[in-house]
Amino acid sequence: MGRTLYDKIWDEHVVHTEEDGTTILYIDRHLVHEVTSPQAFEGLREAGRKVWRISSIVATADHNTPTTGWERGYDGIADPISKEQITTLDANIKEFGAAAFFPFLSKRQGIVHVIGPENGATLPGMTVVCGDSHTSTHGAFGALAHGIGTSEVEHVMATQTLLAKKAKNMLVKVEGTLARGCTAKDIVLAIIGKIGTAGGTGYTIEFAGSAIRALSMEGRMTVCNMAIEGGARAGLVAVDQKTIDYVKGRLLAPTGAEWDMAVQYWATLHSDADAKFDTVVELDASQILPQVTWGTSPEMVLSIEDRVPDPGKEKDANKRGAIERALTYMGLQPGKALNDLYIDKVFIGSCTNSRIEDMREAAAVVKKLGQKVAKNVKLAMVVPGSGLVKEQAEREGLDKIFTAAGFEWREPGCSMCLAMNADRLEPGERCASTSNRNFEGRQGAGGRTHLVSPAMAAAAAVHGHFVDIRKFV
Numbered sequence: 001m002g003r004t005l006y007d008k009i010w011d012e013h014v015v016h017t018e019e020d021g022t023t024i025l026y027i028d029r030h031l032v033h034e035v036t037s038p039q040a041f042e043g044l045r046e047a048g049r050k051v052w053r054i055s056s057i058v059a060t061a062d063h064n065t066p067t068t069g070w071e072r073g074y075d076g077i078a079d080p081i082s083k084e085q086i087t088t089l090d091a092n093i094k095e096f097g098a099a100a101f102f103p104f105l106s107k108r109q110g111i112v113h114v115i116g117p118e119n120g121a122t123l124p125g126m127t128v129v130c131g132d133s134h135t136s137t138h139g140a141f142g143a144l145a146h147g148i149g150t151s152e153v154e155h156v157m158a159t160q161t162l163l164a165k166k167a168k169n170m171l172v173k174v175e176g177t178l179a180r181g182c183t184a185k186d187i188v189l190a191i192i193g194k195i196g197t198a199g200g201t202g203y204t205i206e207f208a209g210s211a212i213r214a215l216s217m218e219g220r221m222t223v224c225n226m227a228i229e230g231g232a233r234a235g236l237v238a239v240d241q242k243t244i245d246y247v248k249g250r251l252l253a254p255t256g257a258e259w260d261m262a263v264q265y266w267a268t269l270h271s272d273a274d275a276k277f278d279t280v281v282e283l284d285a286s287q288i289l290p291q292v293t294w295g296t297s298p299e300m301v302l303s304i305e306d307r308v309p310d311p312g313k314e315k316d317a318n319k320r321g322a323i324e325r326a327l328t329y330m331g332l333q334p335g336k337a338l339n340d341l342y343i344d345k346v347f348i349g350s351c352t353n354s355r356i357e358d359m360r361e362a363a364a365v366v367k368k369l370g371q372k373v374a375k376n377v378k379l380a381m382v383v384p385g386s387g388l389v390k391e392q393a394e395r396e397g398l399d400k401i402f403t404a405a406g407f408e409w410r411e412p413g414c415s416m417c418l419a420m421n422a423d424r425l426e427p428g429e430r431c432a433s434t435s436n437r438n439f440e441g442r443q444g445a446g447g448r449t450h451l452v453s454p455a456m457a458a459a460a461a462v463h464g465h466f467v468d469i470r471k472f473v
C-alpha cells in the first residue's frame, strides 16, 4: 500500500519502536531560541554532557529582543529578564556550539521560524524540532517539524533523538482559486474555522490541493504555521519545484554533488497516489472570503461579510458560555458587523506573516489606498521577521511606503505577537494582528486581538476599521 508523506519521513527516521508504538526518532535539525533553551543547557551542564551533534543546532534570539533602540546595543534591552535570557543564550552557544548562531543585533537574526528556512537550515525530508509550538511552520518544506518541551530540548541535545508516538494522517485538500485579496492566512483561518482548534488533535495534517500548490513557499509556511492552532502538532506540504527553487543557494543548503543527491531524494517527498489518510477534509478556495477572528480562540473566526455571533442562538450550553465569555472579553455586542469594528493598534509581523511576501502584500495595499494611518489608530507597526527580510524590504523601498503613511518600521523579532518585549497592547485596546493567537492577554493584559491577513491589517490601519479587502486590491 502507498505511504503518505508523513509515513515516509517518519519511516526514514525511526531508530527503534516498542510494541506500544513508542518510537525513538532521529532528529536532523534542532532550532534553538532563548526562551526554552536555558534549562536544557543547564541540565546538560549539570550532567556533564555535551551536545550530541553540534552541527544540528541553529540558534537565534527572538522572543525577548526589542524592536527599537538597537543603536544602544544590549543597553537597549530595558527589561532585565529579557536581557538575561538573551545573554544566557549567547553564553550557552559559546560554550556548547552550534552550526550557526544569529545573535541579537546580527544581520541574520530573526524569528526562529523565519530564519530557519531563510538560511537553508530547514530542508525537505528532515525531522525538525524546536522548543516552540510554531515549529510546524517548517512542514511547508516537506519536513516533519514540530514543537517540543524544554525537557525534550535537553533530550534531543543529549541524544539527537526524541521519544514519540506516530500520529494519524489527515489530508486537508483545498482546491480551486482564491478570490483577489484572499491569501494563505485566509485559507488557514478558514480551515481552523471548519475543523476547530481540536480538529487536528492526534493528527499530522498534510495540506494539499491546487490552492496549496499555487501558494508561494511563504504562503505555505503561513498555512503550516497555524497547523498547531488547528490542534495538529505538525503540518506538511509535498515537495515540488517551488520548494527546491526556494532552498537552492541558501547559506546551509547542500551544494555540488550533495545537492544533486538531495534533489533526487526530495523528489520522492509526496504522498503516494494510493496512500491512505485516516481523515480527509475538503475546502473550496473560491468560497473562502477575507477572514477576521472575533473571539479569543483562532476557531472563533468569520468572514468580513459576517456579524458578531449571538450566543442566544447557540443551543449547546458549553459553546454558548464560551461565546458569551469571549464577547465580554472582546468588548463586542452580538450582531455587530465585523467591518464596523474600529481598532486602536495594528501589528504586522510574527512567524505567521513577517516574510518578504507579507511585507509586499501589506505595502501594496498601503500604496494603493494612498492614505495615512487613520486617526483612531494609535500605533501601526510593521515588524519584519528577520534582518534579511528587513534588508530586502528596504531594498524594495517598502519601508518608505510604510513610514510615509505613518506606520512604524521596526527591528525584527516576535514583538507584539506575544508581548514578551516592550511591544504590547494596553487593557481594552483592540488590535488587527497578523499573528496566530488571539488568546486572552496574548498581546498584553486585557488586549483584544483580531487575527487577519497582512493585506487586511494594512487596510484596517488606513481605514481605522476592518474592510472587505477584495474591494481594495
Ligand SMILES: CC(C)[C@H](C(=O)O)[C@@H](O)C(=O)O
Binding pocket: 035, 036, 063, 131, 132, 133, 134, 147, 418
Ligand atoms: C515562548 C514559546 C515557548 C511559545 C511557543 O511555544 O509557541 C511562543 O513562541 C508562542 O508563540 O506562544
Ligand code: SF4
Binding pocket: 062, 063, 111, 112, 113, 132, 134, 350, 351, 352, 413, 414, 417, 418, 435, 436
Ligand atoms: S512570532 Fe509569535 S508565535 Fe511565532 S515564535 Fe514568536 S511568539 Fe511564537
